[in-house]
Amino acid sequence: MGAKRSVSDLKEADLKGKRVFVRVDLNVPLDDNLKITDDTRVRAAVPTIKYLMGHGAKVILSSHLGRPKGVTPKYSLKPLVPRLSELLGIEVKMANDCIGEEVAKLVAEIPEGGVLLLENVRFYKEEEKNDPEFAKKLASLADLYVNDAFGTAHRAHASTEGVAKYLKPSVAGFLMQKELDYLVGAVANPKKPFAAIVGGAKVSSKIGVIESLLDKVDILLLGGGMIFTFYKAQGQAVGSSLVEEDKLDLATSLMEKAKATGVSLLLPTDVVIADKFSPDANSKIVPASAIPDGWMGLDIGPDAIKTFNEALDTTKTVIWNGPMGVFEFDKFAAGTESIAKKLADLSGKGVTTIIGGGDSVAAVEKVGLADKMSHISTGGGASLELLEGKPLPGVLALDDA
Ligand SMILES: Nc1ncnc2c1ncn2[C@@H]1O[C@H](COP(=O)(O)OP(=O)(O)OP(=O)(O)O)[C@@H](O)[C@H]1O
Numbered sequence: 001m002g003a004k005r006s007v008s009d010l011k012e013a014d015l016k017g018k019r020v021f022v023r024v025d026l027n028v029p030l031d032d033n034l035k036i037t038d039d040t041r042v043r044a045a046v047p048t049i050k051y052l053m054g055h056g057a058k059v060i061l062s063s064h065l066g067r068p069k070g071v072t073p074k075y076s077l078k079p080l081v082p083r084l085s086e087l088l089g090i091e092v093k094m095a096n097d098c099i100g101e102e103v104a105k106l107v108a109e110i111p112e113g114g115v116l117l118l119e120n121v122r123f124y125k126e127e128e129k130n131d132p133e134f135a136k137k138l139a140s141l142a143d144l145y146v147n148d149a150f151g152t153a154h155r156a157h158a159s160t161e162g163v164a165k166y167l168k169p170s171v172a173g174f175l176m177q178k179e180l181d182y183l184v185g186a187v188a189n190p191k192k193p194f195a196a197i198v199g200g201a202k203v204s205s206k207i208g209v210i211e212s213l214l215d216k217v218d219i220l221l222l223g224g225g226m227i228f229t230f231y232k233a234q235g236q237a238v239g240s241s242l243v244e245e246d247k248l249d250l251a252t253s254l255m256e257k258a259k260a261t262g263v264s265l266l267l268p269t270d271v272v273i274a275d276k277f278s279p280d281a282n283s284k285i286v287p288a289s290a291i292p293d294g295w296m297g298l299d300i301g302p303d304a305i306k307t308f309n310e311a312l313d314t315t316k317t318v319i320w321n322g323p324m325g326v327f328e329f330d331k332f333a334a335g336t337e338s339i340a341k342k343l344a345d346l347s348g349k350g351v352t353t354i355i356g357g358g359d360s361v362a363a364v365e366k367v368g369l370a371d372k373m374s375h376i377s378t379g380g381g382a383s384l385e386l387l388e389g390k391p392l393p394g395v396l397a398l399d400d401a
């Protein structure tokens, strides 16, 4: 993916009085009372909106929330209005729809520096179908397009991809730019040595990431549920740990590729095992080669943490995707938490630390270290696809720099 034009290229003359269609990712978790339980994505959207407001633009915000099938009140974006208004320091207006005459009227009423939030764009099935007529209707509301919805940039939908064909200029917002700078820029041209830590439940969902990173990293540390497939491939007993039988050959070939390319691939030398998959399971620490029948590995052990920490001490860039164990259960959270602490510590020493979305972000937030990292991605699926080396449709559609 070549460099894309950015909102920072647009100045007062390009923006003053202009209607700007801004796709943001306000797909935040809401509780049963429709209260936002994590506003990270709302806060991350603010710099671009403030820049546009500050240059006299009329800002039209568009997002999806959840995966509704048709108009579904619990997926309305209304609960976002108070937090957005608070963060932006103005009264954000809300439309009950995202296309049509009523919406066009509300757009015409936006003052310079004002903000109108459109209703959930996925209330129309045409959004996910990337229907050109629907994209044209969205585009007809505005003069130009800014895509700042990194978390949804891997979807070729009408508001993330289609609309860019009908609005010029079409540029990347500040959040989009920052995500690409880290997840593409820092990964393609890392300060070396460069280490990746990959965890999570299954090797099958991380094959693409591991294969792509093997071409770039000096050190690869593996944790999480996937390690048992690697152990088994080496002929070790794994008890009742999570194993993907159909991925044993793949695990062997990944280990061979690491060897052939000179990547230091480290598997945990010891693991924390449990007698059942439960927060109150009995647990003990054993060497990775000595998992008894009936027990399952749910975290990396203290020796592994020590070895991983020593390996990380040698690095200048680290990227982390996927937890080291079942961190949702306190008894099995130590591996994940110690990696989070180590990365926070390394950030303080000038190492570039990138947390690549999903559960590892939740884990870093749980231990209160989010603001210590160089970059925490706001995208789960999008960051995974980028790390696999795939281009993102929502980025490709934007104007070249
Ligand atoms: N040893 C293990 N056995 C079983 N499950 C595990 C183990 N280690 C980690 N997990 C589970 O893996 C899950 C995270 O896996 P996943 O592949 O979804 O991670 P992620 O890549 O961070 O998330 P995302 O796919 O959203 O980016 C967690 O819920 C965690 O409990």
Ligand SMILES: O=C(O)[C@H](O)COP(=O)(O)O
Binding pocket: 025, 027, 066, 067, 151, 152, 155, 379, 380, 381, 382
């Ligand atoms: O939360 C996400 O990963 C994005 O908002 C995309 O949502 P989706 O997976 O429903 O397309």
